[in-house]
Amino acid sequence: MKEPPGWATWFPLLVIIGLAVVLVAGVLVNNGDGRVMFFPLVTGVIAIGFLTWSMRHRIATSSSGAAVPTLLALTTIVPAAWLFGLPVGSGIFVAGWLLAATRSWPRALLLGLSTSLLLHGVFSVALGFRLGGGHWRELLARLTG
Amino acid sequence: MSLRLADALALATDPLTLVMTSIGILVGLLFGLLPGLSGLTALAVLLPFIYGMEPMAALGFLLGGHAAVCTGGSVTAICLGIPGAPANAATVRDGFALQQHGQGGRAVGAALFSSALGGLLGALVLVVLLPWLAPVIYAFGAPEIFLLALLGITWAAMAAQGSPCHALAAAFLGLFLSTVGYQRITGVPRFWFGHEYLLDGIRLIPLVLGLFAVPEILRLACMHEGHGRAGSARIDGRALLAGVRDVLVRPLLFLRSALIGVLVGIVPGVGGETAPFLAHAAARVPRRPEGAIEGVIAPESSNNAKEGGSLVPTLALGIPGSASMAILIGGFLVLGLEPGPTFLKDHLDIAAGIGLLLAFTNVAAVLLLVPLLPLVARFSRLPGPLLAPLLMTLAVTGAYLVDGEFVDVWWMFAFGALGSAMVRFEYSRPLLVLGFVLGPIIETYGFIAWQAYGVDALLRPVSLLLLVLLVVGLVGGLVARSPRPPNAGSP
Numbered sequence: 001m002k003e004p005p006g007w008a009t010w011f012p013l014l015v016i017i018g019l020a021v022v023l024v025a026g027v028l029v030n031n032g033d034g035r036v037m038f039f040p041l042v043t044g045v046i047a048i049g050f051l052t053w054s055m056r057h058r059i060a061t062s063s064s065g066a067a068v069p070t071l072l073a074l075t076t077i078v079p080a081a082w083l084f085g086l087p088v089g090s091g092i093f094v095a096g097w098l099l100a101a102t103r104s105w106p107r108a109l110l111l112g113l114s115t116s117l118l119l120h121g122v123f124s125v126a127l128g129f130r131l132g133g134g135h136w137r138e139l140l141a142r143l144t145g
Numbered sequence: 146m147s148l149r150l151a152d153a154l155a156l157a158t159d160p161l162t163l164v165m166t167s168i169g170i171l172v173g174l175l176f177g178l179l180p181g182l183s184g185l186t187a188l189a190v191l192l193p194f195i196y197g198m199e200p201m202a203a204l205g206f207l208l209g210g211h212a213a214v215c216t217g218g219s220v221t222a223i224c225l226g227i228p229g230a231p232a233n234a235a236t237v238r239d240g241f242a243l244q245q246h247g248q249g250g251r252a253v254g255a256a257l258f259s260s261a262l263g264g265l266l267g268a269l270v271l272v273v274l275l276p277w278l279a280p281v282i283y284a285f286g287a288p289e290i291f292l293l294a295l296l297g298i299t300w301a302a303m304a305a306q307g308s309p310c311h312a313l314a315a316a317f318l319g320l321f322l323s324t325v326g327y328q329r330i331t332g333v334p335r336f337w338f339g340h341e342y343l344l345d346g347i348r349l350i351p352l353v354l355g356l357f358a359v360p361e362i363l364r365l366a367c368m369h370e371g372h373g374r375a376g377s378a379r380i381d382g383r384a385l386l387a388g389v390r391d392v393l394v395r396p397l398l399f400l401r402s403a404l405i406g407v408l409v410g411i412v413p414g415v416g417g418e419t420a421p422f423l424a425h426a427a428a429r430v431p432r433r434p435e436g437a438i439e440g441v442i443a444p445e446s447s448n449n450a451k452e453g454g455s456l457v458p459t460l461a462l463g464i465p466g467s468a469s470m471a472i473l474i475g476g477f478l479v480l481g482l483e484p485g486p487t488f489l490k491d492h493l494d495i496a497a498g499i500g501l502l503l504a505f506t507n508v509a510a511v512l513l514l515v516p517l518l519p520l521v522a523r524f525s526r527l528p529g530p531l532l533a534p535l536l537m538t539l540a541v542t543g544a545y546l547v548d549g550e551f552v553d554v555w556w557m558f559a560f561g562a563l564g565s566a567m568v569r570f571e572y573s574r575p576l577l578v579l580g581f582v583l584g585p586i587i588e589t590y591g592f593i594a595w596q597a598y599g600v601d602a603l604l605r606p607v608s609l610l611l612l613v614l615l616v617v618g619l620v621g622g623l624v625a626r627s628p629r630p631p632n633a634g635s636p
Contacts, residue, residue: 011566012314019321026336036333039588040324043317050314054572077534077541090538097534115538 012051019044019051091116153272153497156201157505165202166502169209170510176210176230177217178521179532183230184214185575186361188472189353190536192479193543200480201495205502207476211469212264212503213510215448219256220514220521223249223441232448235421239430239440246435250380253518254388255438256445257511262392263403263446264507267453270407271460272500275489278461282486288602290462290485291590292611294583297413297464298576299615303622304419305573315572319580320587322347329589342552349475351544351553352581355560356567356574358540363565365529365536380518391438398428398439399446406447410454413464420451449507456503460484460496463586468575471582 023044030036080089080096095112099105156162169191176187191210195203218230223240236256243252285293298316305312325336326346337343392399402424409420421444428443455466463485465471477484482492489496544557567574594602603612 008570011570015318019318022336025338029338030333030335033333035592036328036331036335039584039591040321040335043320043324043584047314047317047321050310050317054308054310054314077537090541094534094538098531111535115535 009055012055016048016051019048087116150497152494153501156494156498157205157501159199159201161199162202162205162502163505165198166205166209166506167509167513169206169211170213170506170513173210173213174217174510174514174517177214177219177233178221183357184211184232184469185353185472186357187211187214188469188476189350189357190539190543192353192472192476193350193546195476195479196546198480200482201498201502203476203480204473204495204499205506207473208499208502209506209509211473212449212452212506215445215452216257216260216264216507216510216514219260219441219445220253220518223252223256224521232421232451233444235425235444235448236441239436239438242434242436243438243441244436248384248436248438250384251388251391252436252438252441253380254385255391255441256388257385257514258389258392259399259402259442259446260449261507261511262399263406264449264452265504266400266403267407267410267450268500268504268507269453270450271453271456271503272497274457275461275493275496275500278457279486279489279493282461282489284607285462285486286594286605287590288594288598288605288608289611290464291587291594291602292608292615293413293458293462294464294586294590296611296615296618297458298579298583298587300412300618300622301468301579302573302576303618305576307571307573309622311571312573312576315567315574316576316580319577319582320584321580322352322577323581323584324588329585330592342550347581348547348553348556349472349478349581350547351556352560353472353475353578354540354544355557355562356564356577358536358543359557359561360565360568360574362533362536362540363561366533367529385515388438392442395439395442398442401427402443402446403450406450407454409447410451410466411457413458413462413466420447421445423447453500453503456499460499461489462486463488465579465582468579471575471579474582 023041026040027037077090077093080093091112094115095108098111099108172191173184173187176184176190187210188207191207195206198206214230215232218228218233219236219240222228222233222236223244226237226241226244228234228237240252240256243249298320302312302316303309323346326344327334334344405424405427406420409423424443424447425440428439430437430440430443451467455470458464458466459470459474461484463474463483465474474484477488482488482495540557541554544553545551547553564574566572567577598605602608
């Protein structure tokens with residue numbers, strides 16, 4: 001009896017469909033300009049070819065039911081950071097995650113708080129560098145002679 | 146163009162550079178000690194933090210983080226029997242067997258000393274080779290660079306684990322993704338569909354973080370216990386010195402393994418995990434239940450030496466010697482530097498300084514690790530669910546720092562989903578990044594070669610040689626790895 005297609009087949013198939021749609025839409029938008037579209041067309045078509053070929057090889061994969069909910073849980077950092085700002089949001093996320101994982105309030109609060117503080121520090125340093133010559137760069141230069 | 150070693154030395158020994166390199170080394174050791182987190186993940190996490198840094202300090206930070214991973218990973222491989230980084234996989238068999246028979250300290254001593262020496266040799270080859278390479282590189286025109294980049298991606302696909310078909314699919318997907326945004330030559334935007342964010346193309350940092358960091362974090366979060374499978378080794382100074390002596394009395398084994406590492410590293414695109422296994426095979430290590438010290442020295446000498454080799458095509462041609470080097474090239478671009486022949490001409494001092502920093506990294510990593518050895522086993526057993534949220538926070542921060550916009554975080558998660566699927570269905574993520582980094586080089590130089598020479602671009606002597614190597618690599622790889630038909634006589 002023929003087996004129904006598994007995710008080993010669906011994954012490349014979805015990528016192929018996505019790639020094909022993007023490729024056709026891109027060619028239409030650029031009116032098929034050969035100078036601009038030649039390279040993406042060649043690479044896109046070859047990628048589609050290899051993906052199609054790879055679908056012939058079914059891979060025996062074990063199911064890991066925990067992966068999807070965990071991925072979803074880990075993405076909760078995005079709304080948390082969006083709502084409260086990255087340092088505070090990340091602290092809330094870390095605290096919440098650890099509370100769920102360890103059921104220990106003190107550990108969750110301590111790590112959540114330290115993450116927030118650490119991120120404030122990292123942000124100050126990183127943004128100081130990025131803004132070009134902030135006080136942090138000066139301080140570091142002084143510290144390192 | 147001449148190399149003044151004093152200039153390079155001054156650049157490499159700048160206090161800020163040394164401080165940032167040491168911070169990178171500590172992060173790299175941390176990633177090496179945590180099983181499963183590779184140098185690629187370390188580079189992915191470190192990359193966003195280099196904005197605005199001095200170029201040498203930033204490059205030292207990245208290089209320190211990347212090169213120290215193998216050193217840290219060797220200790221995990223020996224003490225716990227789990228490779229700290231994929232490049233340490235070849236060390237596990239003999240290293241862990243030695244540890245189980247009470248020789249763990251000796252194995253760690255041999256691993257650390259051969260790693261440091263191998264790394265020094267790799268760095269030496271890099272510094273010596275770069276000035277000599279320059280005239281050769283100037284003989285390379287657009288057709289040769291185009292073909293060399295194509296050769297790198299093809300050979301890398303053939304050297305990747307698993308199906309070559311999957312590897313090539315990933316590589317070409319990477320090449321395709323690199324075409325999003327303004328084309329370099331005509332300035333015409335492609336595949337942006339009205340989203341201004343995409344006009345500048347897909348950003349390397351969210352792509353790399355998504356492909357490498359997110360799936361690893363997910364894996365850590367799903368783990369229910371620590372990584373270790375056996376007790377820790379007792380490591381004391383005397384045992385470490387015995388390991389050092391083991392390396393010193395086997396100079397030929399060390400030299401051969403380190404040179405294999407350097408040579409494999411120089412081949413564009415290959416590098417990575419291939420070198421330690423080749424060195425292990427070349428050493429013809431006897432299979433003993435109690436383990437053989439040669440089985441530690443050979444892979445560890447080569448996996449640090451390969452970094453020097455990988456930097457040769459990366460710096461000289463702008464063609465990454467390995468997937469990690471593809472991310473390092475991203476770091477160069479972030480800093481406003483473009484590796485390749487022009488870089489070598491204008492910044493030979495920086496290139497040589499990078500070689501010296503690599504030497505410093507390899508020695509400093511060992512010196513920083515030795516005092517931490519008693520804590521290693523405990524540290525390596527930190528439960529995954531505890532580490533996952535902290536690493537996720539770091540990854541989100543890294544993605545956000547690219548442009549200070551949340552859209553990069555969303556892209557990171559999108560590529561995270563793609564990366565997780567690629568892991569599960571065995572498509573090579575490093576090859577996607579390699580394709581993504583090499584895409585603009587292949588397109589730009591291919592376009593120039595076609596405009597300037599037409600079909601004759603492929604008929605120049607060096608082009609012909611590269612074309613032959615490309616076809617031989619592709620056909621040879623596919624034939625060698627095609628499934629054998631079952632014997633007619635077998636039941």
